[in-house]
Amino acid sequence: MEANDYNICVKQLSDALFRFACKSTGSPDDAHDVVQNSFEVLWQKRKDVEAGKAKAFLFQVAYRQSVDTYRRKSRISYVEVPEQSYALPDPGLRKVLDNALAQLGEQARALVLLKDYEGYSYEEIARITDLTEAQVKVYLHRARKLLKDYLISVEHVL
Amino acid sequence: MITTGNYEEYMAMHADGELQPREVEALLAFLNEHPHLAGELALYEQVKLQPDYGTTYAQKDTLLREEPARKIALFTNWRTYSAAAGIALLLVIGGVALREQNKTAMPAAIPAADHDTAAPVDSVPGAEPSVTSVDPAVRVAFVKAFSQTPVVRDVNRKDSRRTATANAATTMPHLALEPVTVAAVSRLQTAAPNTGEPPLVNLDAFELPEISAPVKKSWLEALPVNDLKKQGLANVGSVIATGYEEVAHLKQNISDKSLTIKIQQRKLILSF
Numbered sequence: 349m350e351a352n353d354y355n356i357c358v359k360q361l362s363d364a365l366f367r368f369a370c371k372s373t374g375s376p377d378d379a380h381d382v383v384q385n386s387f388e389v390l391w392q393k394r395k396d397v398e399a400g401k402a403k404a405f406l407f408q409v410a411y412r413q414s415v416d417t418y419r420r421k422s423r424i425s426y427v428e429v430p431e432q433s434y435a436l437p438d439p440g441l442r443k444v445l446d447n448a449l450a451q452l453g454e455q456a457r458a459l460v461l462l463k464d465y466e467g468y469s470y471e472e473i474a475r476i477t478d479l480t481e482a483q484v485k486v487y488l489h490r491a492r493k494l495l496k497d498y499l500i501s502v503e504h505v506l
Numbered sequence: 507m508i509t510t511g512n513y514e515e516y517m518a519m520h521a522d523g524e525l526q527p528r529e530v531e532a533l534l535a536f537l538n539e540h541p542h543l544a545g546e547l548a549l550y551e552q553v554k555l556q557p558d559y560g561t562t563y564a565q566k567d568t569l570l571r572e573e574p575a576r577k578i579a580l581f582t583n584w585r586t587y588s589a590a591a592g593i594a595l596l597l598v599i600g601g602v603a604l605r606e607q608n609k610t611a612m613p614a615a616i617p618a619a620d621h622d623t624a625a626p627v628d629s630v631p632g633a634e635p636s637v638t639s640v641d642p643a644v645r646v647a648f649v650k651a652f653s654q655t656p657v658v659r660d661v662n663r664k665d666s667r668r669t670a671t672a673n674a675a676t677t678m679p680h681l682a683l684e685p686v687t688v689a690a691v692s693r694l695q696t697a698a699p700n701t702g703e704p705p706l707v708n709l710d711a712f713e714l715p716e717i718s719a720p721v722k723k724s725w726l727e728a729l730p731v732n733d734l735k736k737q738g739l740a741n742v743g744s745v746i747a748t749g750y751e752e753v754a755h756l757k758q759n760i761s762d763k764s765l766t767i768k769i770q771q772r773k774l775i776l777s778f
Binding site: 351355358359362363364365380383384387391441442445448449460461464485488492495496500 | 514515518519521522524546549550552553554555556557558559561562563565566568569570571572573
């Protein structure tokens, strides 16, 4: 990968990486650090990374850093993204889902984000997270069930 | 086979889009048999997160990079090159100095080789009668008797060579050819009749010329520069010699040693 390819990655992937890091760490400041560090690692290893695999490489680095950051700070509260940034017509559902996402562990949350935000397959997620495909399948199933149960419980309260 | 015990797993995989077409058909068939579970499938579809495209990373410009300019490292081992250049310079200076010294010591040697223009030794003003009139047998005996002196060697050479010697004698007195007089030759003939034995030579008041050993001069003193520059060159030479000794000493000290550098989890071992 040359400098030109790297700059293309910055322009095309930094937003998606920032969104992923925001949801994974729960903090825009931490997400900023994760994005900076991830691209720094990519720049340092650009000679070893093919341009076509740069996205998976970036998310792999960001996933590890997000999980490490979350575990290190042992966050309990979940920082909400500003209200005006929502684009879906149903902000209520999005907020409920964000809260439900915050209930997940850092690893399950990252798996859901990689699946829903980036559309990676189980196999690709397994490569990024260094898990087996079966583990990814089980963790995601548990996460979906937890999100579904949270959604049902909120609907009952409302 | 989808059952009431594992249908949620299939519903989650359906929400993730990971089911094969035949698995989707099996799930739909299961829901036809259990229509009260259709709402649960809708919930799984609902809990899929949608990315917020309004959230963007505002500091992209800080991430952009440019390929660093490649530095072409010339003369990376400039110390070696400079040392070699200094040594070469000293050798050249030394060679020039030696050449100048030789020119100063023997200025007439080359012109003396010209046989046609040089005057024969017999015509040197004030010289005794010619040695060429001496009997060859006597000359051989004379040569044997004085073979250790430069005078006799010059006598035994041919005329052309003697001419050069005569010219050189004017500039190098210690090599001057002593004239051999007829009277001395006559005494030699009388004292040593032709008996086959080497004649005994007895020359009165003949003293071998003393050959003074040439004074050895340093090449530095012979340089055509003033004393201050000579002192400077001597200092440079001393510094180079000292540096060379220090490097040799250092190289000897680091032999049979190893240096270990640990960088994170990796070790770099340098052995000398």
